[in-house]
Amino acid sequence: MKEGLRRISTEMAEKVRQEGDAVGDPMIRIVDVWKEYNHKGTDMPALRGTHVEIRTGDIVALFGKSGSGKSTLFNLIAGLDRPTRGHIEVAGQDLESLGEKGRTMLRRVRLGFVFQFFNLLPTLTAFENVFLSLELSDQADSHVARAALKEVGLEGKESRYPHELSGGEQQRVAIARAIVKRPSIILADEPTGNLDTVTGNHILDLLTTRCRDTRTTLVMATHTPLTCRYANRILRMVDGQIIEETSCEELVH
Ligand code: ADP
Numbered sequence: 376m377k378e379g380l381r382r383i384s385t386e387m388a389e390k391v392r393q394e395g396d397a398v399g400d401p402m403i404r405i406v407d408v409w410k411e412y413n414h415k416g417t418d419m420p421a422l423r424g425t426h427v428e429i430r431t432g433d434i435v436a437l438f439g440k441s442g443s444g445k446s447t448l449f450n451l452i453a454g455l456d457r458p459t460r461g462h463i464e465v466a467g468q469d470l471e472s473l474g475e476k477g478r479t480m481l482r483r484v485r486l487g488f489v490f491q492f493f494n495l496l497p498t499l500t501a502f503e504n505v506f507l508s509l510e511l512s513d514q515a516d517s518h519v520a521r522a523a524l525k526e527v528g529l530e531g532k533e534s535r536y537p538h539e540l541s542g543g544e545q546q547r548v549a550i551a552r553a554i555v556k557r558p559s560i561i562l563a564d565e566p567t568g569n570l571d572t573v574t575g576n577h578i579l580d581l582l583t584t585r586c587r588d589t590r591t592t593l594v595m596a597t598h599t600p601l602t603c604r605y606a607n608r609i610l611r612m613v614d615g616q617i618i619e620e621t622s623c624e625e626l627v628h
């Protein structure tokens with residue numbers, strides 16, 4: 376019975392996932408989005424009327440100095456916070472009209488996250504961190520969790536706790552946790568910010584190759600120009616606005 380129920384919910388999740396996922400379709404639409412944080416009684420704009428359209432299968436590097444608003448934008452796309460004004464659509468859904476519960480479901484089923492400081496749960500093993508992501512998206516299957524860890528090169532390290540893994544290995548667990556539920560979008564906020572260059576390049580290679588192979592939309596926030604080599608769209612963010620689409624050559628020189 377339980378198995379049957381699980382299969383039905385998996386089928387439903389699959390159906391939800393496939394809607395609107397044709398390559399080239401808009402996956403993220405940001406229209407005139409503002410976000411103001413109140414600091415000591417004064418409203419400080421972190422996003423100032425930004426626009427962008429990201430399509431299914433895009434591999435985007437979002438460049439901007441610290442404080443330019445990258446993480447704020449990610450929090451809004453993930454529905455963890457709401458804009459002061461403006462319109463956001465993710466996978467064809469208007470985040471405002473989805474409501475809190477709808478945004479939580481969308482986040483669990485269709486979004487994967489990779490962070491600078493990995494954000495693994497310290498009391499769970501590598502396997503449990505990945506398995507939890509499947510449970511939350513109604514796809515609990517231990518074989519799938521193990522396969523994801525194998526795919527990121529962590530076979531044999533499933534029962535280690537985060538503190539028993541190197542930074543690069545922890546980021547691999549975070550990638551496994553994100554990809555395992557086959558999300559439509561992965562948001563990676565400074566994914567190599569806490570890694571040395573060689574490890575960081577391995578991580579970027581792993582993440583971008585996997586997203587290309589599965590046509591997963593990937594948005595990476597970064598201030599490291601080398602990240603652009605792994606992306607096929609490069610956007611530049613300055614003072615709360617995405618100001619231009621640029622090229623790797625322009626960025627590095
Ligand atoms: P980035 O990720 O590009 O470094 P952030 O989105 O974190 O930039 O920050 C953009 C601006 O918003 C910064 O000036 C930052 O200080 C401010 N900010 C971010 N989060 C908050 C918050 N929770 N409360 C107040 N100000 C914030």
Ligand code: MG
Pocket residue numbers: 445446447564
């Ligand atoms: Mg940030």
